[in-house]
Amino acid sequence: MAYKLTYFNMRGRAECIRMIFAAAGTKYEDNRIASEDWPAVKASTPWGQIPILEVGDKTLAQTITICRYLGHQLKLSGKDSWEAAKCDEYVDAVNDLFNEWVKYFFEKDPDKKIKAHADFKSVPLPKYLSKFNDIQSKVDGPYLIGKDLTWADIFIADKLNRLQETEGPDVLDPYPNLKAFKEAVHAVPNIKAYVSQRPPK
Amino acid sequence: MAEMDYKLTYFNMKGLAEPIRMIFAVAGQKYEDVRIPREEWAQHKEKFEYGQLPVLEVGDKKLAQSNAITRFLAKKFNLGGADDWEAAKVDELADVMVDFRSEWRKYFMEKDPEKKEELKKTLIETTVPKYLGKVENIQKENGGDFLVGQKLTWIDIQYAHFLEMFEVTTGPEVTAAYPNLKKLQKAVFETPEIKEWIDKRPVTEF
Numbered sequence: 208m209a210y211k212l213t214y215f216n217m218r219g220r221a222e223c224i225r226m227i228f229a230a231a232g233t234k235y236e237d238n239r240i241a242s243e244d245w246p247a248v249k250a251s252t253p254w255g256q257i258p259i260l261e262v263g264d265k266t267l268a269q270t271i272t273i274c275r276y277l278g279h280q281l282k283l284s285g286k287d288s289w290e291a292a293k294c295d296e297y298v299d300a301v302n303d304l305f306n307e308w309v310k311y312f313f314e315k316d317p318d319k320k321i322k323a324h325a326d327f328k329s330v331p332l333p334k335y336l337s338k339f340n341d342i343q344s345k346v347d348g349p350y351l352i353g354k355d356l357t358w359a360d361i362f363i364a365d366k367l368n369r370l371q372e373t374e375g376p377d378v379l380d381p382y383p384n385l386k387a388f389k390e391a392v393h394a395v396p397n398i399k400a401y402v403s404q405r406p407p408k
Numbered sequence: 409m410a411e412m413d414y415k416l417t418y419f420n421m422k423g424l425a426e427p428i429r430m431i432f433a434v435a436g437q438k439y440e441d442v443r444i445p446r447e448e449w450a451q452h453k454e455k456f457e458y459g460q461l462p463v464l465e466v467g468d469k470k471l472a473q474s475n476a477i478t479r480f481l482a483k484k485f486n487l488g489g490a491d492d493w494e495a496a497k498v499d500e501l502a503d504v505m506v507d508f509r510s511e512w513r514k515y516f517m518e519k520d521p522e523k524k525e526e527l528k529k530t531l532i533e534t535t536v537p538k539y540l541g542k543v544e545n546i547q548k549e550n551g552g553d554f555l556v557g558q559k560l561t562w563i564d565i566q567y568a569h570f571l572e573m574f575e576v577t578t579g580p581e582v583t584a585a586y587p588n589l590k591k592l593q594k595a596v597f598e599t600p601e602i603k604e605w606i607d608k609r610p611v612t613e614f
Contacts, residue, residue, distance in 0.1 A: 254504060254542065267496050269503035276496040288483060289469065295476035300458055306510075338458065 208280075210235035211261040212273075213248065217408055218369075220270045221258040223362045227274060229401030230361060231281035271298055271362075278358025285357050293352045294359035297342070301363045304335040312373060328374070333381075339363070340382035349391035356395060364392035414439035415465040416477075417456070419446060421612045422573070424474040425462045427566040428481060430596075433605035434560070435485035443610070475502055482562035490557050497556045498563040501543065505570060508539040516577060532581055540586055543567065547588040553595035560599060568596035573614065 210228070214221035216239035228235050240248050240257075249255050253268045260266070260273045267273055275295070278284040284291045311323035343351055350360045367389040370378055379386035393402060414432070418425035420443035432439050444452055444461070453459045457472040464470070464477045471477050479499070482488040489495040512535070515527035547555055554564050571589060574582040583589050596602060 253500075255538075262493075265493065267500060269500045272496055272499040272503050275499060276492070279492060288480065289466075289471075292471050292476050292480035295479060296457075296471055296473040299473040299476055303458075335458075 209261075209263055210277075211238055212236065212258060213238040213240060213252075213261070214258040215240060215242070215245070216406070218405075223358075223365045224258060224260070224270070224273055224277065225405070226361045226365055226398055226401065227277050227281065227283060227358050230356060230395060230397050231277075231283060232397055233277075233281055271302065274298070274358050274362055281358075283356060283358045283361070285352055286355070290353050290357070294357050297339070297351055298359045298362050300335065301339070301366055304331055305366050307331040308370070308373075332370075332374075332378075336379070336382045336385060340385040343384040343388050349388060351388060356392065360388070360392050361398070364389045368393070413467055415442060416440065416462060417442040417444065417465070418462040419444055419449070420610065421614045422569070422609075423614055426569050427562065428462060428464070428474070428478055429609070430565045430569065430602050430605060431478065431481045431485060431487055431562060433601045434487065434565075434599060435481075436601065437485065475506070478502075478562050478566065487560060487562045487565070489561050490559070494557045494561070498561050501546070501555060501563045502566065504539060504543070505566060508535065509570070511535045511539075512574065512578070528578070531578070536582055537585075540571075540583065540589065544586040544588050547592055553592060555592065560596070564592060564596050565602070568593040577614065 210233065212221060212224055212228075212235055214224075218225075225237065248257065252259050253266060256268065258270055258273060259268050260276070267276060275284070275298075278294065279291075285294055307327055311320060311327040314320040314323045339351070346352070348354050350356055351363065352359060367379060367385065371389075379389060393399060414437065416425060416428060416432075416439055422429075429441065456463050457470065460472065462474055462477060463472050464481070471480060479488065479502075483495075489498045512531060515524065515531045518524040518527050543555070550556065552558060554560060555567065556563060567589070571583050571593060583593075597606060
């Protein structure tokens with residue numbers, strides 16, 4: 208199966224996809240495009256956005272859809288339909304948090320950004336981190352859903368890593384189960400090996 | 409599964425739960441259709457994951473997030489696409505609808521009348537063609553009534569319903585330029601089990 212991932216030369220939205228491939232030990236073409244090439248690539252994508260995943264001669268768009276598809280193909284989607292559904296639920300919830308982060312992080316007006324950042328830290332950030340800390344505390348094992356690593360664990364751990372980069376490494380300290388979860392995902396041998404050699408940012 | 413094994417909780421409206429109710433209808437699956445009055449929400453909110461609805465209970469287990477619920481039930485009831493690839497193309501369209509709804513909400517939630525008019529203009533002239541224009545082409549190129557594959561999937565149900573909600577809240581101009589999307593709506597709403605549900609469901613504005 209020929210997999211080709213197209214995204215910018217950065218981590219951003221595609222990094223969770225790269226980590227899923229790494230976890231599964233699956234080869235793929237990691238097509239990183241330069242900014243000046245973006246307009247031409249954009250016109251060829253289904254929705255004018257990247258990442259896109261080419262599977263043979265077919266194309267799939269939308270980050271979470273790509274993660275879920277690969278999660279299923281590469282046996283990283285839980286042991287049954289219920290666990291697969293919990294993967295979907297948790298990723299959608301964390302994606303809601305991530306959308307709040309995007310709103311503040313990419314705010315151009317400096318004064319609005321300061322306020323947006325304060326709002327982010329006071330409401331959605333603690334709401335979701337404490338919720339997921341609680342979820343993890345009830346799981347028998349290091350992950351969020353079941354005994355085995357899932358694409359949702361990878362997606363969420365990558366987002367937590369991003370939060371530590373922008374909010375400071377101690378942002379997870381009040382949430383010890385969640386912090387341990389993030390570290391456990393990044394300690395998975397295939398993921399650890401990938402992370403140690405991936406391009407910075 | 410017996411009736412009480414599935415329990416769907418939402419507000420007394422169609423909204424995000426309606427595609428889920430339509431899936432139960434097509435599947436001929438009984439379920440408890442719990443509708444919380446808005447004025448009682450504050451006292452119930454903390455009982456629900458993320459403080460949000462809809463929530464699906466299956467036996468003693470709970471599932472949240474409308475698309476996670478919709479996809480779970482659709483797969484169970486053969487409305488998830490014929491294979492893994494079709495399921496992924498369905499998911500792709502669901503993600504697109506999430507993006508479109510998020511743009512639409514900016515217009516819908518705006519209170520200032522002048523700004524609202526401006527946002528509506530942007531919505532109709534730019535956002536709608538950008539998203540729905542492409543879905544119109546997907547429907548056309550797929551041939552037949554549906555968006556993905558040759559039979560009804562949850563994405564057909566979701567688009568048919570949400571498009572109707574946009575028409576009701578924003579205006580018929582949202583879908584006026586898209587005969588294939590109208591064709592899709594007709595096919596969904598005339599599916600016998602869905603038609604029967606529409607005829608007997610509680611009447612609510614949204």
